[in-house]
Amino acid sequence: MIRNFSTAINHLILAIGLLVMIIPVWIIFASSTHTSLFINTNGLQFFLGDNFLENYSRVLYKKAGFFNEITALKMFLNSFIMATGIATLSVVTSLMAAYALVYFQIKYASFFFWLIFITLLVPLELRIMPSYLVMSKLGLVNSYIGLILPISASAIATFFFRQFYKSIPEELLEAAKLDGTGSWKFFIDFLIPLSKTMIAAVFIFMFVFGYNQYLWPLIMTTTEQYWTVVMGLKTMYGSISDRFAFVIMSMVPPIIIIVFLQRWFIQGIFQNK
């Protein structure tokens, strides 16, 4: 009896927590299925309307932005290119750098260690203006490379891989060395297959991180052709139901990724902290 009662309390508190999370998103979603006229006269809605398909397809294909030069579809494409680029580049460079740091005797090893990890103290937000000036000197404003490279300049993924490598038993390398395995073969045939879960986790983490960038694309794009979803949200004009629909669509990709790949994500990132 007491046991049942306390379980009921547990579920009750969790349900309240769930509602706090779900209701705001639900209200925006429900409102996005009504016409703008209806919203403007009746305010936010809790129940679904009839205009779901009409509103969402209009938002996807209609040209929007300051100068009506870009569709939401193109913004999604840009966001995906940016996020995939950032995730791929971070995983590849960090995997390699962490390998060198953990598995090699390096002259001035601690110098390289600090050169990489001290950058964790300087997030992009702190060097935004000079970064912009550097990019414009290099002629990379309004380009995918410009959107991708500075965000990939992060040691956070290297940190994750380094932690992971350190947890691999010493015996693996000892055995491999006895067999005469070289550093390249060890990396490609042993370490990469072992790191699969970690690679997936870091890729997911960096993809969502890249997709969710707001400030950097805001600064790096002066033509609408390179707008991304998250930065376009604030600037995109349209009727109120268009904006609701776009807000909902913008959350879908990262939510799907995190929810469906959470097992890998939680294993890799959360249990390796």
Added chain:
Amino acid sequence: MKKVQFTSKYSQYFFLAPQLLILLIFLYWPIVQTFRDAFTMQDAFGFGSQFAGFDNFLFIFSDPSYLTAFKFTLIYSFVITLITGSMGLLLAVQANGIMHGKNAYKTLLIWPYAIAPAVVGVMANYFFSERYGLLYSLFNNLWGFNWYEDVFDAYIYVIIAGSWKQISANFIFFLAGLQAIQKTVIEASIIDCKSNMRRFWTITFPLLMPTTFFLIIINITYAFFDTFGIIDTTTIGAPGSETKTLVYKAYIDGFRGLDLGSAGAQSIMMMLIVLVITIFQFRYIEGKIHYN
């Protein structure tokens, strides 16, 4: 580092090179530039600049709007850490207390973590707008809420917007921390101490210390940097500039006001703050917590 390692003449540099190259061009170059900006004074027309010593730093500390941003950032990170930490812990303890459905709750509560702060801000905007806002009219009826004019109300607005999604991250980490505590420890404590409440604060919570301190750092970093997207899509600093965080102010001064010297000095002050937090984390916290 490993006891057994590879020795090679060049391979290690090959592995290091791609990351170092990207870091040098896209991170170190701008950082060097930041330091140069911070110690030079540019004339108003951008024609020339000269070495200014610590003038930019003296300037920001004599600037009341900088101190306002400083105060707000401290309050903001403290309140967000407190709210998201306690809510996350409360929910995690409930989820850990039930026998069935732990994973369902994990899935149902993890997704807000994935949403960009800027998207959360745009959403919050609708709930707090004078025209459509449900929360605006609710609070307005209760105590005459008006964030356009009242500083305290604007605080409430950005705190709610800033805390919402971060509860999710706190929940996930606390739940992982709770699940990592060994069953035998809990079982033994049940024999010694009948009160659930007392057992939680004397046994479970101390064992959660590593997670708690880790989350404090995560939440502070979030409140300092990631909330940029929230401020820029909600109050933009309104009513006056009372809800500008340090990062937001540095951006406005540098990018909109084109005052590179001041923005550079502000960035360096922020780096110092992050440095202090990091040292604190390593020296103080790592040494004083009991890991199980």
